[in-house]
Amino acid sequence: MATIYRDKDADLRVLKDKTIAIIGYGNQGHAQGANLKDSGLDVIAADLKDSPAWKRAEKDGIRVMTVPEASKEADFIQILLPDELQPKIYREQIAPYLEEGNILGFSHGFNIHFNQIIPPEYVDVVMVAPKGPGDLVRRQFLEGKGVPCLIAVKQDHSKSAKRIALAYAKGIGGTRAGVLETTFAEETETDLFGEQVDLCGGVTAMIKAAFEIMVQAGYQPEIAYFEACHELKLITDLIHEGGLMKMWNSVSNTAEYGGLTRGDRIINEQSREAMWEILEEIQSGRFAREWILESQAGLPVKKALEQQESEHLIEKVGAELRAMMPWLGEKK
Numbered sequence: 272m273a274t275i276y277r278d279k280d281a282d283l284r285v286l287k288d289k290t291i292a293i294i295g296y297g298n299q300g301h302a303q304g305a306n307l308k309d310s311g312l313d314v315i316a317a318d319l320k321d322s323p324a325w326k327r328a329e330k331d332g333i334r335v336m337t338v339p340e341a342s343k344e345a346d347f348i349q350i351l352l353p354d355e356l357q358p359k360i361y362r363e364q365i366a367p368y369l370e371e372g373n374i375l376g377f378s379h380g381f382n383i384h385f386n387q388i389i390p391p392e393y394v395d396v397v398m399v400a401p402k403g404p405g406d407l408v409r410r411q412f413l414e415g416k417g418v419p420c421l422i423a424v425k426q427d428h429s430k431s432a433k434r435i436a437l438a439y440a441k442g443i444g445g446t447r448a449g450v451l452e453t454t455f456a457e458e459t460e461t462d463l464f465g466e467q468v469d470l471c472g473g474v475t476a477m478i479k480a481a482f483e484i485m486v487q488a489g490y491q492p493e494i495a496y497f498e499a500c501h502e503l504k505l506i507t508d509l510i511h512e513g514g515l516m517k518m519w520n521s522v523s524n525t526a527e528y529g530g531l532t533r534g535d536r537i538i539n540e541q542s543r544e545a546m547w548e549i550l551e552e553i554q555s556g557r558f559a560r561e562w563i564l565e566s567q568a569g570l571p572v573k574k575a576l577e578q579q580e581s582e583h584l585i586e587k588v589g590a591e592l593r594a595m596m597p598w599l600g601e602k603k
Contacts, residue, residue, distance in 0.1 A: 292345030302405035380455035417447030
């Protein structure tokens with residue numbers, strides 16, 4: 272079993288004499304930056320001048336500046352930009368100002384693992400990755416709690432990189448919940464696999480397929496939407512709260528028996544073979560190369576697929592039905 276690090280295992284004093292720069296004051300950036308500041312650490316932020324993120328940092332009482340300015344001043348540079356933007360900004364606005372003993376931090380390992388960012392040997396390279404969105408990281412911190420985190424060390428120039436990563440995790444509240452150690456490779460590959468096979472790719476494909484089958488069979492699209500999409504949240508909430516058995520114990524006996532006896536016909540050997548193929552594409556770097564080229568080309572495939580997705584019947588029907596349920600609080 273993995274070791275779980277708690278508050279007692281981390282020492283904030285490791286970071287007391289360091290200036291921490293949050294590069295990208297977005298979803299994760301605002302939460303990590305504000306939590307670190309509230310933990311008594313010296314935090315600065317970097318984003319586009321006069322952008323909403325810049326103004327948010329100012330509102331949070333954090334000094335905000337350009338990326339080169341922050342890179343010059345900081346000892347610990349936490350890069351929280353979108354994956355596809357990181358390499359160019361790193362090369363042009365961060366790397367020229369790195370000094371021996373600096374720490375480069377990330378919350379996702381993509382660009383380090385796939386060699387899009389190659390740091391000099393005289394810096395530490397660490398990862399602190401909260402397992403939740405920024406708003407949750409901030410909210411839990413303010414409530415005296417925390418969101419579990421992963422930490423990893425890629426480069427340990429100082430011989431203290433793990434202690435530094437644990438201190439950062441404590442500063443954002445992670446050790447209140449628990450911190451697990453991983454590697455850049457494991458975090459990156461499992462994150463991509465989960466997104467593609469299960470959390471984003473697999474689940475949306477399953478929802479659309481189930482919806483389409485019911486509509487083609489002659490059932491009303493509205494009824495199909497409720498069964499294929501709307502009620503999925505009820506199930507995932509139960510699993511999220513208490514695991515598979517809480518879900519099985521909460522649904523009807525009919526639903527449990529039907530699910531247990533039919534689920535393997537949907538996720539079958541052919542499905543598993545496809546999952547192994549996707550994992551191999553991730554591990555070999557094939558997906559990374561594809562995504563890097565897509566980003567460099569201006570995201571034409573992504574944009575085309577988004578347009579196709581937005582025009583699917585389930586989106587039209589879903590929008591109409593969600594308008595009947597104001598409690599969902601759908602963001603516009």
